[in-house]
Amino acid sequence: MNLKRFLGYEWDAIAGILAAVAAIVLHLLHVVDEAVILPIVLALLGLLFVNFMRHTRNNELTAEEVSHTAHAVRRIQAGLSRPEIVLVGPRQLRSVSERFARDMSGDSIWFNVCLSMYVPDELFDALLRPAIENPHVSSIQFVLDASQQPLWEAKIQPRIAACAGQSKVRDPRWCDLDRNVSFILADNRQSGGTEALLSFWGEPFMAQSTQRDVPRYIFHVQKHSELLPHLMELERGCQRREDAPR
Numbered sequence: 001m002n003l004k005r006f007l008g009y010e011w012d013a014i015a016g017i018l019a020a021v022a023a024i025v026l027h028l029l030h031v032v033d034e035a036v037i038l039p040i041v042l043a044l045l046g047l048l049f050v051n052f053m054r055h056t057r058n059n060e061l062t063a064e065e066v067s068h069t070a071h072a073v074r075r076i077q078a079g080l081s082r083p084e085i086v087l088v089g090p091r092q093l094r095s096v097s098e099r100f101a102r103d104m105s106g107d108s109i110w111f112n113v114c115l116s117m118y119v120p121d122e123l124f125d126a127l128l129r130p131a132i133e134n135p136h137v138s139s140i141q142f143v144l145d146a147s148q149q150p151l152w153e154a155k156i157q158p159r160i161a162a163c164a165g166q167s168k169v170r171d172p173r174w175c176d177l178d179r180n181v182s183f184i185l186a187d188n189r190q191s192g193g194t195e196a197l198l199s200f201w202g203e204p205f206m207a208q209s210t211q212r213d214v215p216r217y218i219f220h221v222q223k224h225s226e227l228l229p230h231l232m233e234l235e236r237g238c239q240r241r242e243d244a245p246r
Contacts, residue, residue, distance in 0.1 A: 082222065082224065083222065084221070084222055084224060084225035084226065084227065085198075085219050085220065085221050085222065085225055085227065086219070086220040086222065087217060087219055087220075088217065088218045088219070088220055089216075089217060090216055090217070093215060093216070093217075093218060094126065094127075096197075096218070096220060097126075097127050097197065097218070098126055098127065098130060100184070100186075100188075100195070100197055100220075101127060101128075101130040101131040101134065102130055102134065103188050103189050103190050104131055104134055104136065104137050104186040104187070104188065104189075105134075105136035105137060105138075105186065105187045105188070105189045106136075106137070106138050106186065106187040107138050107139045107141070107186070107187075108131065108137060108139065108140050108141065108184065108185065108186035109141050109143060109183075109184070109185040109186070109235050110140060110141065110142045110143065110184050111143045111181070111182065111183050111184070111185065111231070111234065111235050111238075112143065112144065112145060112177050112179065112181060112182045112183075112201075113142070113144070113182050113184065114182065114201070114206070114215075115144070115148050115151045115152055115155070115156050116151060117215070118155075118156055118159075119151075119155050119156075124159055128160075129163055132160060132163045132164075132165050132166060132168065132169060133163055133164050133165045134165070135165070136189060137165075137168060137186070138168060139168050139169075139170055140168055140169045140170065141170045141172075141173065142169075142170075142172040142173070143172070143173045143175060143177075143235055143238055144172050144173070144174060144175070144177070145174075145175065145176065145177040146174045146175065146176060149172075149174055152172060173238065175238040177238065179234070180200050180201040180202055181198070181200060181201075181231075181234065182198070182199045182200065182201060183196045183197060183198045183199065183221075183231050183234075184196060184197045185228075185231055185232065185235070188223065191222070191223045192223070193223025193224070194223055194228055195220070195221060195222060195223050195228075196220075196221040196227075196228060196231055197218050197219070197220060197221070198218060198219040198220075198221050198227075198231070199215045199217070199218045199219070204216060204217070205217045205218075
């Protein structure tokens with residue numbers, strides 16, 4: 001290591017400086033005259049110029065290598081496709097849900113969500129209240145199975161009424177939902193596009209108990225996913241069934 005460092009010194013520059021110092025000392029001691037000093041100075045200038053040109057070329061080669069590496073990295077990044085759907089496990093479930101509620105904007109659809117999940121005060125305050133009180137959210141539309149209407153009226157609606165921004169929560173659309181798909185759909189201020197949190201009723205995606213159903217796994221559907229139009233179609237399909245003559 002010491003030898004490599006020793007060999008890395010600019011010995012040509014060091015030799016030139018020593019020669020210049022020696023020439024100046026000899027001239028001051030009147031050992032050599034100006035006729036001898038002048039060739040030494042010219043030789044030193046030439047040596048410094050050669051050293052400068054060598055370093056300039058090395059810098060150019062380094063810049064070319066850096067540019068080539070940057071182009072290679074950009075090609076690799078362009079070849080990597082971003083995932084359309086990200087699986088969120090139990091450890092990140094709450095943090096992802098809270099962040100999704102904070103970053104929501106515009107109109108949002110809450111399709112076939114499990115209302116019993118919002119019954120505990122802690123979960124209501126962490127998962128539903130942030131969306132209701134988010135100033136960037138224009139409206140919250142629940143699309144729910146008719147079997148959840150008693151729970152809505154007894155537990156959820158009174159809590160929503162106590163929230164700031166409760167007027168943005170529209171009356172739920174009650175449907176006969178025979179699907180096990182559940183999702184929250186909204187624009188995201190961070191990504192600049194529509195995203196969704198997708199889940200499914202039943203094991204293994206949702207833990208079932210006598211008191212309530214709690215999601216274990218959800219899917220974070222990204223803004224460029226081809227699944228988003230299908231989720232929107234599910235919500236529109238429920239609306240068409242409501243509008244159909246009975």
